[in-house]
Amino acid sequence: MRKKTMKSYKIVLLLCITIGVLLGVSSHILAEEQEEEKRVIGFKFGVGYYASLNDDRFEGASSNFSLIIPIDAGFSGAVYHENGNINGKQDGKTIDADIDISELRVSKDLVNSKSVSASLFLGAGNGEVESIDFHDSSLVGDIGTELIFVKKIGKVTEAMLAVNMLYRYFYMSPVTGVLTEEIDDLGGFVLGLNLSILF
DSSP, X not given: OOOOOHHXXXXXXXXXXXXXXXXXXXXXXXXXOOOOOOOOOEEEEEEEEEEEESSTTEXXXXXXXXXXXXXXXXXXXXXXXXXXXXXXXXXXXXXXXXXXXXXXXXXXXXXXXXXXXXXXXXXXXXXXXXXXSOXXXXXXXXXXXXXXXXXXXXXXXXXXXXXXEEEEEOEEEEEOSSSSSOEEEOOEEEEEEEEEEEO
16 A cells, blocks of 8 residues: 655644634634525535645646535535546656546535634535546545635625635546556545635
């Protein structure tokens, strides 16, 4: 088994610290909560960077789109779709592959005020990887946190700019003969930036 880079452990630590800080200050920020207009639908557009994959031979980036359905105060569902591209290198061999991910997601607010919001989200669905050498699909699962740092609330719409960090489970059938060692795990950490608009 290949050793994970130190970067992986640093990102794990950062994620734990971020969640801890959000939980620690939530009681103070929740005091600033205000009644807002009930939203019925929303859209989210974003970009992502595959910051530290479990297989450290790979790196890449993605774009994504979500249809958001607010369910209750501080709780929402979403239909999520992601298109990405990864590049792998080992011992002079290279691979370029496209990633296509579709998920259903749920999100729960930890903090929600007029100036800042933070949430935890879970997602599950199907992921496909395709290159000239192979094609495979497998179960995908995401768990992450999102921090909204710019929020504009109007009577009709609500716009938000956010950063997020997630850990992805994405095991696939072992692929051999492409790089020196087999490819079987494209999970890992993903960093993102997105814009949401709710109506």
